[in-house]
Amino acid sequence: MNNTIDISHYAAIADSIRAEAARILEQGVVTAVVAYTTGRRAGSVQPVIITAAAEAERLTFTAASVNNLAVYLTKAKKDIPRSGRIGIVVKGCDLKALVGLMGESQLQRDQLYLIGIPCAGVLASTVRPAEALIAATLAPKCRECDAHLPEGCDYVPAVSLPSAPTLEPSYAAEIARLEALTPAERWAYWKEQFAKCIKCYACRQVCPFCFCEQCLCDRNKPQMVDTTPRPAGNTAWHIVRAMHLAGRCAGCAECERVCPMDIPLNLLNRKMAKELKELFDYEAGFAVHEKGPLNSFMEKDDQSFIK
Amino acid sequence: MHPEKNNSSAFEPKIIAFVCTWCTYAGADLAGTSRMQYPSNVRVLKFPCTGRIDPVFILKAFQQGADGVLVSGCHPGDCHYIAGNFHARRRFAAFRKLLEFVGVDLQRLQFSWVSAAEGGKWVDVVTDLTETVRALGPMTEFKELALEEQWSGALTTPELKEAYLQI
Amino acid sequence: MSRIGVFVCHCGENISRTVDVERVAAHAATLPGVACATEYKYMCSDPGQTLLKKAISEQRLTHVVVAACSPRMHERTFRKAVEGAGLNPYLCEMANIREHCSWVHEDREEATAKACDIVGMMVERTKKNRVLPAITVPVTKRSLVIGGGIAGIQAALDIADAGHEVVLVEREPSIGGHMAQLSETFPTLDCSQCIMTPKMVDVANHPKITLYTYSEIELVEGYIGNFQVTVRKRARSVNERTCTGCGVCMTKCPQKKIPNKFDQNIGMRTAIYVPFPQAVPNTPVIDRENCTKFKTGKCGVCQKVCGPGAVDFEQQDTLIVEAVGAIVVATGFDLYSISEKPKGSPIKGYGEFGHGKIPDVIDGMTFERLASASGPTGGKIVRPSDGREPKQIVFIQCIGSRAREKGISYCSKVCCMYTAKHTMLYHHKVHDGQAYVFFMDARTPGKSYDEFWRRSIEEEEAVYIRGMVSRLYQKGDKIVVMGSDIAVGVQVEIEADMVVLATAVQPQQGADLLAQKLGISYDKYNFYSEAHAKLRPVECATAGIFLAGACQGPKDIPETVSQASAAAAKVMTLFSKDRLEREPIVARVREAGCVGCFACKKVCAYGAVEEKEIRDRQGNLLRVVASVNPGVCAGCGTCQATCPSKCVELDGYTDEQIVAMIEAL
């Protein structure tokens, strides 16, 4: 199953991004552009924020452009000048996060200039950035991507999206596998996973939705969640985190990518997304919702679990 | 009534109930004024509304050694605060799925609507949960976690193994 | 360090019979932070309370736990006692060891152990209790009444008579509502106009009442005691101050054939008109849609003939802002129209029974106008089609009502009675006529109501047929009514001259829009919801807003007036103090941590959460955060459970207090 994924159009995309970023900075449409630039490691790219048209030539887009840049726009990470409109490069999955942030009053659409990427996929976090993009090196989230072409952007490079091979969704398969286990077996699985956590909070730092000024899990009056990186506190952290992201996370999988301990964080997020879809027919990220699934209700909501 | 009580080694489940003050707490009061009898395992925490009950409290209760947790409030449409119970219903519908996914046996977590008039229902709900949990035995999962200091040390990824060998 | 006093009550023997109270007190004494623990036979008694107060001062207690009955029983008692001893009442909690313990467990060992746990839990909770100062909000002692039917009129008069200013807003050019349209009223058959118009005049003359007719509510801001209401006063085209009400304009207006809504469109009016001669105010209004001047620019006859020069074609809508402390909603009802379906109505089943197609099929309100001495026919009951007196008349009840399949499952409550009334009025006026009534049940549970209904059968010779009508059609100048008599089990067919449909009572069109402006809730039919069906039937869940009359559900006049007076009494209670005291169990936002996601605002059913802008000294906007209005917050705590970082916290039920309880277990 070494089928290659056609990303020949990425070079053209990179050209277009450079031209468009230069144009909008030049013409004063935006005050800054959040995008990707070449990184130090071979083949790697990293996020960059540019404020002058001359810098636009540094921008790029490759299969290693994994980061969800939306995180640079949330309030808690005050890296971006607050004034003026800001340009940002978004893949379909990144756009979903932006849409969610708009629904939560963190961003305004008219403050953004969206450069959408017709994305065929990016590399998994477990492979080196210089590797070729094939089914085996593709990020798991890209296997089940339903937003290759971001919609409603201000600018999309005029390239056609090559047809992509259909791949088995891996999260869904893993969720199904776990669901088929007994509670005790699932507990054992997650206990092992959570036990690895070192509470570096990289997952929280990178999450566009963890924009809280003070995370509940850092509070000590009262201490809701044990802060030490021990199994009990870790489990609580992961449960709280999954619950707080339920109905908001649209699956950019950045938490999973940055986790140094390889904890399958997005698996929990996808499970919650699946449940909310089944329970309340809600999917995050496709439209700006006035209210999320867990801050709205319907009288006829399921209550078969209540005596 | 409970012959096994005298046997000090028999397992007595610890049940924590989170209830709203207007319906279920009042229902439990009614069970009292009607002198109904039920197992004494339950400890009741009063909230203004089920809408106030945070999923973290349930987690915390299990971590503190609860063997079973009950969340109970007003029937839909009866909420003293218009819609608190509707919000709670959604929140807990999602939360129980999460707990189930990480391996908590949902038989230990019961939700119910008990109105101020349903003293009998309160007795039934509490008795059922106590007996179910008694049959399941103690909830050891969270207690064991609290005793464990570190991760098991299993090296599951090639990178970790590589890194470990280089130390 | 807290110094907690624990007081364990025997409750006579109610607690001590199964709970070893001495052991509970002894256990409490060992808990950290407990300064003293005692037991007493009756804590709620005078000596018990004295004991408590004495201990507070002698032991310099900082917090109190009373282990006794349910807080629902005596929390107030003990909090008051604690307050009497100089402590903030919210530093006192009750541990329920009676309803939740001694009464429900027989085993003394078990019950005592549980009581110890409950006390321990409450001690830990109480340690985290904070001083909560009472919340008071100022009260503007003026009231707004929306809707000038009998409900609104009664409420306005009652409140104004108590000495408070009232602003009464009515959508139509005159107050009076449906009652002004009625001929005679059940169960006494007194003339509606005769009892109604004096009240309307009282409203007009009352020094405390400001009346805005031809006006609507534009915007409602604020909260209990402190509402700001914007009223849109529509352009009347006649200056109310200068018009003397002589009516000469109306006699000269060339547009004379406009159906008058007040007469259910069977009577005609001019383009400059008052809906009926007794209208209050007696100032005409120009219906701009039908006025020749507005349509073609020519005419202006009324302006020329008006002595005081009151006609003003240039008049504009005006917006008036009124500050009020309470609002009574009395917008009444509308009748289910089977000729046209109102836009957006979910109700099915329009169009049958020929109403709107067969001219002599009319609804009950049209019959009222025909029977009214001041109506378009001068009180003669005649057919709209040819003006002949109907000799056979058929009344059909429950049109729309109680028809689940059509979308209305409720009973309209007044139709049985007014149909009985109609048969009487008919019989009084058409001596040789015969009235038939198709009915499902006769619902007459009111004072003198059943007697009234029986009279229509026994003395006024109406024929009641139990059953529904299946079909109805025009045949020549007759209307054939086909139905079944289920009591006898036969089909009946009546050739009628006129058919009167008792159509369902529905909320006013647009009732939902008004509710949204007010922030009150309504049911699926758009009837406004009371806070509690039994115990708070005149209050809305939104504090400071009260309901009167048919806007809350179908009602007859006596019931409407009772509810209106009740609503007025509630308003007066609210106005009896300068400041309103509220329980300080309300949510507060920790602004430093709030990121302005407004999840809290989304879940608050009371609209208590507002957006607050934080600016620096230069006035630059820094952040927008949530802010809870303590005058509006009801204290449910849904916001706190929803806020991910718990930046909004419910006083009295803080996370600290709850976690302390969980950790005590």
Ligand SMILES: Cc1cc2nc3c(=O)[nH]c(=O)nc-3n(C[C@H](O)[C@H](O)[C@H](O)COP(=O)(O)OP(=O)(O)OC[C@H]3O[C@@H](n4cnc5c(N)ncnc54)[C@H](O)[C@@H]3O)c2cc1C
């Ligand atoms: C055919 C018929 C016969 C009846 N006969 C009898 C009888 O004999 N005896 C009896 O006891 N009862 C009788 N009733 C019932 C009686 O009519 C009602 O009980 C009564 O009219 C209810 O009064 P109300 O003030 O609540 O509503 P309404 O009379 O409907 O008054 C509501 C007022 O509010 C105004 N309004 C509505 N919306 C707004 C708004 N958004 N802004 C401002 N103003 C607004 C309306 O214009 C109206 O003036 C009869 C009803 C019908 C249909």
Ligand code: SF4
């Ligand atoms: S990134 Fe991984 S190790 Fe770090 S806190 Fe998150 S889950 Fe734990």
Ligand code: SF4
């Ligand atoms: S885990 Fe929850 S509280 Fe913590 S930062 Fe994320 S959303 Fe906020």
Ligand code: SF4
């Ligand atoms: S939910 Fe919390 S963080 Fe969000 S606006 Fe409300 S108080 Fe602020």
Ligand code: SF4
């Ligand atoms: S406690 Fe309830 S009523 Fe008060 S602000 Fe929060 S959600 Fe609204």
